[in-house]
Amino acid sequence: MPAAGRASDTRVFLPRQKDKTPVQTFAERFDTTTASRTKFEPEAVLLQDQGLWPGLRLEEWRGSGGEMPETVLFQHGVMLHHEALTSARIHWSGHRPVTGDFAPGSFGIFPAGLSYSGHARGRWRGVVLGLTPGLVQAVSSSPGARTVELVPGNGIRDGFVWQASLALAADIREGYPGGAIYGESIAVALAAYLRRHHAADPRLQIERIEAGDALRRRVQQFILDQLQEKLTLAEMAAFVQLDVYSFARWFKRAFGMPPHRYLMAARIARARTLLLCTELSLVEIALQCGFSSQSHLSSAFRRFAGIAPGSYRARGRE
Known part of the structure; x- marks a missing residue:
């Protein structure tokens, strides 16, 4: 997910603006180097939901590239790229580093609990979704299912995930005309889809x-x-x-x-x-x-x- 902290601490990847009041977002991270829990601080939050959907939050961020120290997320992060960074390198613990650009129309998955670090260059704008592990786990078809582990990655193209995020963003902009249940239904469908198509094989777990x-x-x-x-x-x-x-x-x-x-x-x-x-x-x-x-x-x-x-x-x- 985009960066936080000082400008030198920017990660995937939005730096703090020293001459502005830091923008508060739903997204929190645990910095393993300082053993501290802190909010992400993007340059600008262009859109923010009102917290009506249990287990899911949405914001649209704008920012710049930079360095991100090793971090752990408390929620599953899905980062949809509308305007891309020119280059990026992300390394999730236990996985090979991913290098490339954040191409418009693609997205990245940042699983909760899986530490990562990285760096990037260029400007970025996109939608950031935060899904609680509880939401993704709750859509399990079996009550005794093991903890879901989403597979990390970037540059992913998946029409369902992209369209679901656009529908949620449109619902916010239009003032929730169908009430909270419309977005909640999309959130549940999205969590179920991620579990089915973007999670590790439970047998391997x-x-x-x-x-x-x-x-x-x-x-x-x-x-x-x-x-x-x-x-x-x-x-x-x-x-x-x-x-x-x-x-x-x-x-x-x-x-x-x-x-x-x-x-x-x-x-x-x-x-x-x-x-x-x-x-x-x-x-x-x-x-x-x-x-x-x-x-x-x-x-x-x-x-x-x-x-x-x-x-x-x-x-x-x-």
């Missing part, structure tokens, strides 16, 4: 998520192999080709704790071994276990083990 002990062992070994690196949740999710939210839920079920806690426990366990079995300095141990400094190691070790690392080493050798 089941195979990935329910791989059981084999997948658990692979993830465990991956973490141990990367302990000295600055390992991120997005990197762990990409390793098994899941979005960050699906991975975090699966991880907690598989390991009994969230990823960050498991990662810290693994770092502390390795530090214990190195403290007792080697002559490495605390600085060297900190680096080999993925801590940024000796003080980082010391504070984390005290929190988990209840004792300073130096004291732990001394007691272990008494």
Whole structure:
């Protein structure tokens, strides 16, 4: 979806205008680099719905290209290109980067929960749809269906999606002559269509998520192999080709704790071994276990083990 934040933070891709009051939109994002939740801030919002359609919002934006840091969306974003950027590159976690222009008449799909980053050049105008995961999930034909994962992409051409967005935009401009139920009906039809034609094969999701002990062992070994690196949740999710939210839920079920806690426990366990079995300095141990400094190691070790690392080493050798 278009960009947010400072001009240097623009993403798909609308920058803040420093001399204007930021425009508030329905669209929010989670910036993984700052761990903060913030609104997108396009140059101009040309059209905005009144929030009458449960699970779906629509706005028309105008803006310019720029850089977008790694971001996660809370809603599924569908970005319809009316006036195209001259070039763009988008990289979704666990997928190959997509490079090309935002051709008029095409659209992009930005799934909720799937981190992405990118950059673009040129001017852009188009319609931005936000669909809640709940709406897309609710149109499932079976009550026990698994979470729907839309497939990310850009430059997609699909007449149904395009016409549905035009009908919704026209309904806003005309003042909702048929009442909210007209747009709500289109929203449900659009969600069902996206689920059927632009979602991952649920059988593949089941195979990935329910791989059981084999997948658990692979993830465990991956973490141990990367302990000295600055390992991120997005990197762990990409390793098994899941979005960050699906991975975090699966991880907690598989390991009994969230990823960050498991990662810290693994770092502390390795530090214990190195403290007792080697002559490495605390600085060297900190680096080999993925801590940024000796003080980082010391504070984390005290929190988990209840004792300073130096004291732990001394007691272990008494």
